[in-house]
Structure formats: C-alpha cells, structure tokens
Amino acid sequence: MKLSRQGETVAAKVTLKGLSRMRGNSQVRFFGGKRPVMALPTRHTSSQRQKGRLSAAEMRHARGLFLREIYGEERRRLMVEKTAIRNLTRQTVVDDTQTPARIPNKNERITLQNNLVKLAFVLPRKGKTALAFMPAPVKAETRRIAEWILRRPVFADQTARYLEIAGELAAHHSRQPSHIESAKQNAFDDLRDRVAQVVLKAAAQHRRAELARTASMTAVASVFLQTEDLLSHERRRLEYEGAWLNISARRHREEDSDTEVDNQKEVEKA
DSSP: OOOEEEEEEEOOOOOHHHHHHTTSSSSOOOSSTOOEEOOOOOTTTOOOOOOOOHHHHHHHHHHHHHHHHHHHHHHHHOOOOOOOHHHHHOOOOHHHOOOOGGOOOOOHHHHHHHHHHHHHHHHSSOOOOGGSSEEEEEHHHHHHHHHHHTTSSHHHHHHHHHHHHHHHHHHOOOHHHHHHHHHHHHHHHHHHHHHHHHHHHHHHHHHHHHEEEEEHHHHHHHHHHHHHHHHHHHHHHHHHHHHHHHHHHHHHHHHHHHHHHHHHHHHHOO
16 A cells, blocks of 8 residues: 655555554545555654745735725726727827818917828838837837827826826825836826827828829829820921922922913914
C-alpha cells in the first residue's frame, strides 16, 4: 500500500490482521470482498503554518468585485454619460469638418479649413487612412489640429466634464492624485485620437476632391487644346484653299485675257 503525505509517497505493508487491529483508529471499507480500502490519517512533523496572502492579481480581482458591488450603479451611470459625451463630440467634429460653413465663428472656420488643406498636402499618397499608420510628422500635425478643436469654446465644457468623469472613475480605484491625473490624461489622449481620426479622414477626402477637380480641369484644358489645334488646322486649310482659289482665278483671268487679245488680233488681220 502507498500513502501520500504532503507531496511525499510512503510505502507500507499492511496485512488483514493488522487492519483488524487498526480498525478502531482508521476507516476500513470492503467492497464486494475485494481488496480493502483504508484512510489512514498521518501527520507531517516538518509542516509549518503559513499566513494566507493573496497575490497582486488576486487582490486586483477582489478589489474589482468590491467595486462592482459597491459602486456598480454609479460607475454604470458615469460610463453612460462619458460615452454620450464622446459620441457627441465626435459627431460634432464630423459635421464641422464636412460642412465648415456651419461654424458660426469666421476665424475658427477659416483656421479649420486652412488646417485641413495643409494636412491634405502632407498625407501619404498610398496606404490606409488611419492615424496609427501615419508617419510621425503627419501624426503630430493631426493631433495638433485635434487638440485645437477640443480647445474651442464649443467643446470646452464637454471636454472638462469628460475629464472630470474619468477622474471620478479612477478615484474608485485609487486616491492618489498622480493616478487620478494620469487617468484624466489618458482619457484626453483617447478623445484626442478619436477626433484626430475624424480630422485625418476629412483631410483625405479634401485631397481626393482636389485631385478629382484637378483631373477635371486637366481634361477640360486638354479638350480646349485639342479644339484649338483643330481650329488652327482648319484655319490653315481654309487659308490654303483661299490662296489656291485666288491663284486659279488669276490664271483663268490671264487665260481669258490672252484669248481676248488673240481674238482682237484675228479681227484686225481680217
């Protein structure tokens, strides 16, 4: 028989006679006359009592359970409000970039249009229009425009409330000011990148429109040039025909004059 004692295996020989003597201190069961099964309690003399401690991952999991139980309703309300602000901000930026004329402030409207035109000229000609795939200079310029948009008065209150909600959500996990400020900065960076993606697509759309307009103007200019060439060719042809008609008419007049002179000479001779 083999006994397991805290990871160690101990070999022991037990006879039926010995089992009958140990029946009072252990539990021996017989199943259909087969080999007996016995639970023999043992004690490891080298075992030591240890304090129960949770790992860092277990502590985070336990803290998350308490947070969901205590602040669950409040966190859900804050998350819904945060999502609504983010979606409203993004949709407003989409409308402003697609239709700049709807911006009431003339200076902001002109600045936004100029920024989109400048960004359109530095975009790569190939590749996916995504902020993550842009070169570093293009990414920096796009984020600068996005930050300028979020600092506009129309977005000031929304952005401030968005960061305030991020701070409140972070305060449920930590009371350290550095952690709360870090959470606010991360929330602002996320909102800025979402707006930057909208700006990038607007600039790409503006560039496509400019390329299409340029191609159209080039086609029209080509038609004009071809028409001018045809007109010039036709004018030269008409000039050549007119000159040839003049020469032919002069020749016919000279022939008629010679014929008339000959007739007069014949008359005089007669």
